[in-house]
Amino acid sequence: MSFNQTDLMFKLTDRNTSLAKQDMIDIKMISTFNQAFQQTQQKQQVIQFRIKNIHKSDLICLDDNGVRVIYFKLKSLVFKMIIKVGHLNGEVRLYDLADSCTAKELMMMIQSETQCEITLVSNGEAVAASALLGSESIYYVNVDAEGGKKKKKKKKNFAKPKKKKHRHRKVKLATLKLYTVDGKGLVQRSHKQCPQCPQGVYMAKHFDRHYCGTCHQTFRMDEATIKANLEAIKKQQAAKAAAEAAAAPAGGAAAGGAAGGKKGKKK
Structure with a gap:
């Protein structure tokens, strides 16, 4: 009716x-x-x-x-929307706000509850105070904590020079060092061939051992051979030092003569 x-x-x-x-x-x-x-x-x-x-x-x-x-x-007639806000303690609270509410109004509301200054973060970015809130987004409370900055480290003074890195130097015709030729014209191997590696791989020869750089196999020499090799190394170092000392004055005079004979610019 x-x-x-x-x-x-x-x-x-x-x-x-x-x-x-x-x-x-x-x-x-x-x-x-x-x-x-x-x-x-x-x-x-x-x-x-x-x-x-x-x-x-x-x-x-x-x-x-x-x-x-x-x-x-x-x-x-004022339309309402529900905003989800995640607080610092992990709790998610719901706020019933007008659809024209800004982030500043919500921050003032939360600051009155927490008694501290906060900022709102959504999708990993800080929300501007003048931005309008959306009901489909979740906002998280962020508080600036005091401290956390590391103390400036004191500059360390190094007394010793920095250790130089080993750099590989290419030697021309390095294969010739693996063999020796005697007075009769016979060719002999001066380096030992590695038994574990394929043919043609030779071991490095040190004063006390043979070492393979490919498979890291090491063979140590006997004490008599080590002693003989050390004496030979000392003789080589002494001869080299004597040759450098003999060439030093001549090299200095030549350098001084070259510097003294330098011509000036023509006028």
Whole structure:
């Protein structure tokens, strides 16, 4: 059964109350449907009945008891959204805010709870204070902690020079050092061939051992051979030092003569 809008009486209630009759708070008795819409439009509110918005063009049907007084509920036109905020203790809290709320307003609300300055982070980036909040994003509270900066290290002074790295130097015709030719013209190997590696791989010859650089096989010499090799090395070093000492004065004089004979620019 439908009827004219002017035949109804409306009772408006607070928007935060339930629809139960005993829990409602009466605000004003309104005689017509048109007057109800006029008052709600001034306050930027809408009329709801059974959770659905009622428009001015709608016709209201009577219930089974024929009751002509229907309880309505006022609802604000300001749209709301729920914001998820992750706090420092791992707890995620929900905030009911207006859709035009900015990050600054939410930060002020959280700062009043935590009593410390905070910043909001979303998707790994800091949120600007003037940015509008989105209901689909999760915001995390970030607090600047004092300290954490490392102490500046004192510059260390090194007394000894830096150790030089070993650099490989290519020797021309290095294969000739692996063989020796005697007075009769016979060619002999001066280096030992590695027994584990393929043919043609020779071991390095040191004063006390034979060493393979490919498979790292090592053969140590006997004490008599080591002693003889050390004496030969000492003789070579002494002869080299004597030759350098003999060539030093001649080299210095030649260098001085070359420097003294340098010609100047022509004028």
